[in-house]
């Protein structure tokens with residue numbers, strides 16, 4: 001994850017299709033994301049259940065590691081800068097900045 005995964009960046013390429021891949025153990029899901037959706041909202045629409053609780057950027061339950069692409073957040077009250085620099089994101093708040101985003105769960 002690069003510096004561009006920080007807060008308050010404009011959404012890139014509005015209106016362009018964005019492909020999201022989620023890896024959980026041996027399972028791999030791929031789905032599209034519609035404009036304005038967080039990664040979590042896109043997964044919900046695709047009927048893929050991902051770990052979550054508050055969905056407001058506070059609890060950290062939705063934390064996953066980004067392995068491809070870049071995202072920005074509206075809210076982040078759960079992750080410290082060091083954790084973010086290691087590639088962790090809040091899926092409920094993450095807005096893609098690139099045409100492909102891949103996230104992996106380690107649990």
Ligand code: FES
Pocket residue numbers: 051052053054055056057058059060061062063078090091092093
């Ligand atoms: S579900 Fe609580 S921070 Fe994402």
